[in-house]
Amino acid sequence: MTLCFVVNFQVKLCVMTHLIAVSLAVWQRVTVKKGQTLSLSCPITNAHKSHVDWKNPEGYIMFFNEEQALKDKRYSINKFSESEFSISISSVTFKDGGNYTCSHFDHPMTEKIFEVTVLDYPKMTVTRHDGKIVIKCVAEGNLSPPNISWKFDKDPEFYGDVHFRHEDKKYVSQAMLHIFPPEKRVSVKCLVRHPALHSQPLMDFVNVGRNSKRRHHTTTVKPQVSTRKLETTTSWIRDSITAESFTTGDVNRPATSTGSHLSATGELNCPHVYVIFMLHWL
Incomplete structure (x- = not known):
């Protein structure tokens, strides 16, 4: 295309312009757990005759061809070939969430x-206050607030008051239960769901009541992409609560049922424990 301008009404300036065709972006949604390694793979062609770069969510170039532009020791190239340019980021944090762009400067240019x-x-966490046991569950994630629900042993799953706040690039959701000390040991589970989590909910639990023993629990969870193809595997270990009659651990298993199980007084109809919902504003 040729554009012509008149400068000072005397000189006619003609400029040749080249239009670059850019294909529609191919979106892929990837979910990764904090602390794991994020792997991203970009399909390319004719790499030896063109250029490719990776940009982070802030728009800074991470890699240009095989050269690393951002000096972050967590960044690395997994593979750079004629058909693939894959990278990885280790020990991911919430600040690593966002849109990553792979740009292939070919004809046409693709992203x-x-x-x-x-x-x-x-x-x-578990504490005691005014003769009651206070159980708090906190969940964090990018893009939108995690949703928190509760479950007692094999009783139906139920929802309580959840308060959330936005911090930098993450959302923090918090829910609390106040229960009377049960006569028998009861397992209280906190289940977390998120729009980016396409599998079973994340879960943590505490055992309250008599004969609760301390122990460690290990769970295996895999990163996900929108195609539900699971990639790497990692293990998560958390210490138990130090209170004498409480036990904590992490599990990751599907919920068996959903729904509310409340009486007209707002207390849970559970044979072992009574629950009163209270909203705690941060």
């Missing part, structure tokens, strides 16, 4: 955009 969501396992 592949990865929407990366970082989630963390829920964390539960």
